[in-house]
Amino acid sequence: xxxxxxxxxxxxxxxxxxxxxxxxxxxxxxxxxxxxxxxxxxxxxxxxxxxxxxxxxxxxxxxxxxxxxxxxxxxxx
Numbered sequence: 001x002x003x004x005x006x007x008x009x010x011x012x013x014x015x016x017x018x019x020x021x022x023x024x025x026x027x028x029x030x031x032x033x034x035x036x037x038x039x040x041x042x043x044x045x046x047x048x049x050x051x052x053x054x055x056x057x058x059x060x061x062x063x064x065x066x067x068x069x070x071x072x073x074x075x076x077x
Contacts, residue, residue, distance in 0.1 A: 001054075004044040008058045019062030023051045026068055034069040034076060 011019050024045040026032040035045055046054070048066050055064065 001044060005054060005058055008054065008060050011062065012058060012060050015062055017061045019060075021060075021062065021064050022067050023064055024068070025051060025066040027070070030076065031069040031074075034074040035072070038069075038072065038074055 008021070011021065024035060024039065024042040025048045026035055026045055027047070032045060035042070039045075051064075051066065
C-alpha cells in the first residue's frame with residue numbers, strides 16, 4: 001500500500017494537476033480473486049471507497065478510473 005501512496009504523491013507532484021490513473025478495484029471477494037489472477041503488474045487492489053480515501057490522503061487532484069473484474073469482463077472458469 002505504501003508504494004501506491006508514494007506513487008500517487010509523486011504523480012501529484014510532477015503532473016501540475018493534469019494526470020490520469022487507472023486504479024484496480026473490486027466489489028466482492030470473487031471479483032478480487034478474478035482480478036488478482038488476471039493482473040500481471042497490479043499489486044494494490046482496493047475497494048472503490050478505500051481508493052477514494054487514499055486519493056484524499058495524498059491530495060490527488062487528477063482524474064482517475066476504477067477498473068475491475070466487471071469492466072474487464074472477467075469470469076470464473
